[in-house]
């Protein structure tokens with residue numbers, strides 16, 4: 295069976311897997327943004343929180359992904375078999391790049407600009423929301439982009455714990471010793487990663503102009 | 505401003521104020537500075553690089569907090585002022601200009617009126633006014649971003665921004681630095697017109713003797729964190745202190761005889 299005919303005969307299934315994959319990634323990135331961006335904002339004025347959150351995010355990032363899934367499965371509420379566990383793991387992976395970029399973006403602003411803001415009588419939150427955040431958005435988006443690309447890759451492993459997605463074909467292909475089936479999962483995953491990288495990169499350049 | 509303002513003799517007053525950089529190895533930057541700036545005065549602060557001019561100015565709007573003595577604005581110590589109120593009443597042109605790169609010229613200029621929630625039409629009228637004051641065409645420059653301006657235009661925008669909320673006090677830290685002589689002279693003229701038309705108490709930092717004599721109603725020389733001279737522009741050149749002579753001689757070497 296050629297790759298092409300496999301694609302043709304399993305179109306529905308592959309499209310469904312892509313949709314599942316995108317759901318896993320989309321939900322995970324969304325949650326990661328909701329956690330990491332506010333954490334990055336708080337970390338600007340709280341050195342202890344910064345050290346702690348970056349250290350934690352770093353630890354999650356260094357645990358091998360399959361091992362992280364393994365750790366999560368026995369946990370109550372968060373764990374178990376299925377998409378929920380996968381999303382928890384993907385969120386943990388996505389945290390570091392977003393958190394780090396948010397923090398760096400918010401703190402690498404020219405001191406003269408911050409001084410001007412302060413001298414104008416801006417309150418702390420006004421400096422944050424009117425000056426720091428708008429100037430950091432390019433950095434933050436770059437972090438989201440990195441996180442998205444990483445997450446698209448790692449989400450293929452989520453199939454191992456029954457979360458579905460394009461990894462399903464890869465694992466099935468390995469079990470069947472069929473390159474065609476493996477590629478039916480691997481190629482769309484690679485294309486998704488490239489597309490996400492390109493699209494978010496485009497948005498980033500658009501935002502960097504200012 | 506608090507009640508005391510009406511009775512205060514000085515708009516800005518330094519009483520043996522000192523500033524030591526708070527760190528593990530404290531560095532003393534300003535020593536026992538005593539100065540009073542009266543309403544409508546233009547105090548020009550001279551001094552060579554590193555003498556403490558910028559630090560002195562920053563004690564006034566409490567970007568730096570004095571560490572000894574006292575600094576008063578409107579008769580009230582800056583340590584007792586509500587920080588935001590204090591700063592909203594003081595326009596500050598910082599040495600590095602510090603325009604917001606993500607905002608247009610218009611939004612940069614109007615930021616304090618906006619923070620103060622002025623009505624939109626009043627903000628707009630004020631924008632046109634201050635742009636005219638600094639000699640920039642509001643239509644041409646209003647929608648540009650700082651990176652689309654020349655250095656001199658940026659400095660004008662910096663001055664316009666400091667003026668926008670019509671503060672009683674204006675602190676200007678080398679507002680005409682790094683400009684070619686012609687543009688500099690032009691901006692000095694703008695400054696003179698402005699200080700005649702709108703009555704403000706101004707502290708102007710410069711290391712250019714001519715500029716200080718031209719624009720100041722009083723000239724102060726800082727040397728290694730101390731005020732070593734304070735005189736009217738006419739008297740300043742007659743002073744005999746060695747620091748003054750040295751500063752004048754160095755300036756004449758660079759610029760030729762100063763009348």
Ligand SMILES: Nc1ncnc2c1ncn2[C@@H]1O[C@H](COP(=O)(O)OP(=O)(O)OP(=O)(O)O)[C@@H](O)[C@H]1O
Nearest residue numbers: 525531533551552553554555556557558559560711
């Ligand atoms: N945060 C700081 N920590 C340590 N030293 C400082 C700090 N800020 C300023 N200084 C020192 O204080 C002295 C006065 O600095 P200041 O910026 O007030 O000088 P200035 O007269 O404005 O100089 P310039 O004409 O170059 O702008 C300098 O010797 C400077 O190195």
Ligand SMILES: [Mg+2]
Nearest residue numbers: 557558559599
């Ligand atoms: Mg200075």
